[in-house]
Amino acid sequence: MPTKHIAVIRLSAMGDVAISVPVLTAFREQYPDVKLTIVTRPTFAPMFSHIADCEIFTPELKTKHKGFFGLFRLYKELKKRKIDAVADIHNVLRTNILRLFFTFSGVPFEQINKGRKEKKALTRAKNKIFKPLKPLYKRYADVFEKLGFPISLEKTYFTPKPQLIDNVKNTLSQTKNIGIAPFASHLGKEYPFENFKDVIIGLSNKYVDRKIFIFGGGNHQKQTVEKISHLPNVENMIGRISFEEELQLIANLDIMVSMDSGNAHLAAMYGVPTLTIWGVTHPYAGFYPYRQPENNALLADRTQFSLIPTSIYGNKYPKGYERAIKTIKTDEIIEKIDEIITKNDKK
Numbered sequence: 001m002p003t004k005h006i007a008v009i010r011l012s013a014m015g016d017v018a019i020s021v022p023v024l025t026a027f028r029e030q031y032p033d034v035k036l037t038i039v040t041r042p043t044f045a046p047m048f049s050h051i052a053d054c055e056i057f058t059p060e061l062k063t064k065h066k067g068f069f070g071l072f073r074l075y076k077e078l079k080k081r082k083i084d085a086v087a088d089i090h091n092v093l094r095t096n097i098l099r100l101f102f103t104f105s106g107v108p109f110e111q112i113n114k115g116r117k118e119k120k121a122l123t124r125a126k127n128k129i130f131k132p133l134k135p136l137y138k139r140y141a142d143v144f145e146k147l148g149f150p151i152s153l154e155k156t157y158f159t160p161k162p163q164l165i166d167n168v169k170n171t172l173s174q175t176k177n178i179g180i181a182p183f184a185s186h187l188g189k190e191y192p193f194e195n196f197k198d199v200i201i202g203l204s205n206k207y208v209d210r211k212i213f214i215f216g217g218g219n220h221q222k223q224t225v226e227k228i229s230h231l232p233n234v235e236n237m238i239g240r241i242s243f244e245e246e247l248q249l250i251a252n253l254d255i256m257v258s259m260d261s262g263n264a265h266l267a268a269m270y271g272v273p274t275l276t277i278w279g280v281t282h283p284y285a286g287f288y289p290y291r292q293p294e295n296n297a298l299l300a301d302r303t304q305f306s307l308i309p310t311s312i313y314g315n316k317y318p319k320g321y322e323r324a325i326k327t328i329k330t331d332e333i334i335e336k337i338d339e340i341i342t343k344n345d346k347k
């Protein structure tokens with residue numbers, strides 16, 4: 001019996017979920033008769049709103065679907081939806097338990113190969129093998145191929161811009177809009193805000209006719225950005241709008257400037273020119289934003305910090321390597337932003 005309904009599991013993190021969107025967009029175009037149920041967190045649902053015949057299932061992992069018996073309950077709920085196959089593009093303990101249930105019942109269940117061995121070789125201090133690894137979006141596509149659905153990714157699959165609500169439409173500048181995401185989840189890949197403040201002030205003075213939006217999350221980051229919120233063309237968006245509205249805003253930026261973090265991938269999935277700034281992580285690990293030019297990245301100096309990348313997520317690094325990202329100068333960031341903006345203004 002042909003597969004008519006696939007469950008796709010990707011529970012977190014935001015950036016990795018965003019990387020999956022072009023793959024699922026391509027899947028829908030190439031296999032229009034196969035229904036998709038995406039198992040993910042409710043926050044991420046707006047990312048998939050453009051995909052036809054796609055249902056979002058949001059498990060309650062802290063209550064109803066917690067633990068072994070909770071996951072068995074989740075399995076039964078998915079089975080009721082007449083799932084024919086499962087594409088696990090997360091591959092964590094929870095999904096490994098789900099794999100046992102589905103496999104026992106005869107439902108094909110394929111998982112992403114995360115390339116752990118190659119990533120260990122790339123990030124280790126001794127005998128480092130410094131070479132590019134397979135991009136994450138291609139690893140996602142591999143899972144569908146194992147289920148019998150090879151996906152061609154030669155064409156570019158950007159997400160269509162969502163329709164703007166008035167709140168967002170009135171926030172955008174009529175000229176140009178610059179997005180800045182100056183934070184990251186780990187110190188090793190975050191440019192010090194005291195330095196980034198000079199970048200934002202420099203942009204504010206240079207592009208007086210454009211709006212500069214600052215993105216992030218949480219009260220601490222919001223308060224940090226308040227230090228520069230007095231600038232007339234800079235707007236602190238942290239905590240001001242919903243995630244759905246944030247996506248609308250990001251989709252209409254002329255450039256996004258970000259660390260190696262989720263906001264880079266959100267912008268890239270809409271085809272927004274994205275400049276990324278890298279500390280102890282590196283694009284070779286496979287997490288470079290989708291379809292962005294290779295030179296849209298500023299990297300820490302590996303002649304001074306030769307062990308880069310020291311980890312995949314930026315959470316592990318030798319003493320002193322938290323300073324690696326500071327080898328990228330503020331003037332260099334401003335010049336690169338100006339180069340990208342000028343290039344796209346000419347299009």
